[in-house]
Amino acid sequence: MTINSPLESHIVFTIGSVPVAQPVITTWAIMAALVTGSWWATRRLRVEHPSRVQAALEMIVETVTVQIRETIGGAPKPYLPLIGTLFIFLLVANWSSLLPGVEPPTATLETDAALALIVFAATLWFGVRALGLRRYLATFAMPSAFMLPINLVELFTRSFSLTVRLFGNVMSGAFMIGVVLSLAGLFVPIPLMALEMLTGAVQAYIFGALAMVFIGSAISEASDNQQGTPA
Amino acid sequence: MQINWWTLALQAINVLVLIWLLTRFLYRPVLDVIERRQEMADRLLADAASAKSDAERQNSALKQQNEALSADAERLHAEARAAADVERGRLLEQARAEASARIEQAQAAADAERSHMAKQLEAKAGELAGQMTEKLLARIDTGATFETMLAALTARLEKLDDADRARLLGDDPLTITTPAPLRAPERERCSAAIAAVAPGHPQITFAVDPALIAGVELHGPHSLVRNSWRADLDAMIANIQEDDHGERR
C-alpha cells in the first residue's frame, strides 16, 4: 500500500520559472465557477418580487452582514467582501473534495497559509485604518509594556494556528477518506464524506468567525482603551 | 517537507482576485438591491408617516372647525335667545301698556258713563222734583202767589240801575208771562207796577206759560227778567249738579 504524502503538492506545469501546482489550478476552477455563478445569479436582480436564487443570495449576504455586525460592530460594509469571500471560498473549496478526483485546495499548507496571511494583513490594515498607525502599534503594549512580546508572538501564532487548523482538518479528512477508500471501496467512505462536509462547513465558518474576531479585536482595542484610560 | 512559496504567492493572489471579483459581481449588486429595497421601504414608511400626520392634521383642523362651529352655534343661540327675550319683554310691555291703556279707557268710559248716568239721574231727579213741586203748587191758586211774585218783580226792577232798566224796558214791547191767565185787575196792577218803574211805557202784552208754576216774568225782545218758581227750581238743580261735580272732582 502506497500513500502519497498529504504534505506535498504535485506540480502540474510551469509558466517560465513559476511552477503551477495542482491546488492553484483547482483554485482557479473554483474561482471561475464562483464568478460565473455570481454573475449569472446577479444578472437580473429585482427590487420587488425577487427570484428564488436572488432570495438565497440575499439571505447569504444578510447572514454574513448580521454576523459581522454582531462580532465586529459598526457598519459591516468594509468587511463584507473579505469575510464573505473567505466563507464562500472555503465552503466551496472544502466541499470540492466531494467531486471525484478533486483534492481540495485547502488541504495544502500553502493555500491555508495564503488565507491566513491575507487575514493577518487585513487585521493590520483595518486596525491601522481605525486607530491610526501610532495608536494601533500602541495597543500591542496594552495593558502593560510586559505584554508587548506576548502580544507580538500571539499576532503570529494565531495566524499560524489559523493555518494549521484549517490545513489539519481538511487534510486529515481528505487523507482519512483516501485511506478508507483504498481499504474498503464502495459505500464505506460515505459517512466519512458526510462528516467531512460538516467539518468543511464548520471550518469555513470558524475561519471567517476567527477572522472577524481578530479584526474586531484589532479595531475595538481603541474603545477598550478609551474606556480603560479614565479608570 | 518544504513550503512551495510560488504556490503560496499564487494562492494569495488568487484569493485577492477572488475577493475583488466577488465584490464586483456579487456583493455590490446584492447590497445595492437590498439598499434599494430598504430605501423603498423607508420611503413607503415616510409616505405612510406623512399621510398619517396629514390625516392627523386634517383631523385636528376638523376638530377645531367643529369647535368653532359649535361656539358659533352657541353664540347664535345666545343671540337668538337674547333677541327673543327682548322681543318678549317688548311684547309683554306692549301688552301690559295696552292692557293698562284699555283698563284706563274702560275706567274712563265707566267713569264717564257713571257721571253721565249720575247727571242724567240728577237731571231726572231735578225734573222729578220740579214736577213734584209743580204738582204740589198746582193745587195752590195762582192768585195767591201772584201778589208776592209781582212784589218781587217790582223789587228787582227797582233794584236795577238806570242803564240796565233803560236797556230792559226801552221802547220795545214787553211781554208779561204768568202760569195762569190774569184777570183784569191783576193786569192793571201789573201795568201800574211797570209804569211805576218805567213811566210811559207804551205796550204791554200778556202771555200764559203753565211751566212757570208760579211767578211773573218779564220778557223783552233783548232781555228777560226771570221771576218764577221754574227759574228758581232750575237754578237750584243747576246748583246741586255743580256741587256734585265739585265734590267728585
Next chain:
Amino acid sequence: MNWIHIASILGAAIAIAIGSVGPALGQGRSVAAAMDAIARQPEAANTVSRALFVGLAMIETMAIYCLVIALLLLFANPFA
C-alpha cells in the same frame, strides 16, 4: 527500516494518542457547560452555540497540531 523509522512511527502514534486525550476532555467539558447554559437560558442558544463552535475549533486545534506532527514524522521526517 532503520531505528529512526521505528522511532518516528512510535512517536507519531504516541503523539496522536496522548494529544487526543486533552482536547477530548476539554471538548467534553465545554460542550457540557454549553448545554448547561442553553438549558438555563434557551433564548441565548444562538450566542452560546456560536461561542461553543469557535471554542471547540480552538481546542481541536491542539489535536490537529498533534496530527500534523504525526504526519510530519511519517511523511516528512527531516531525519529520515
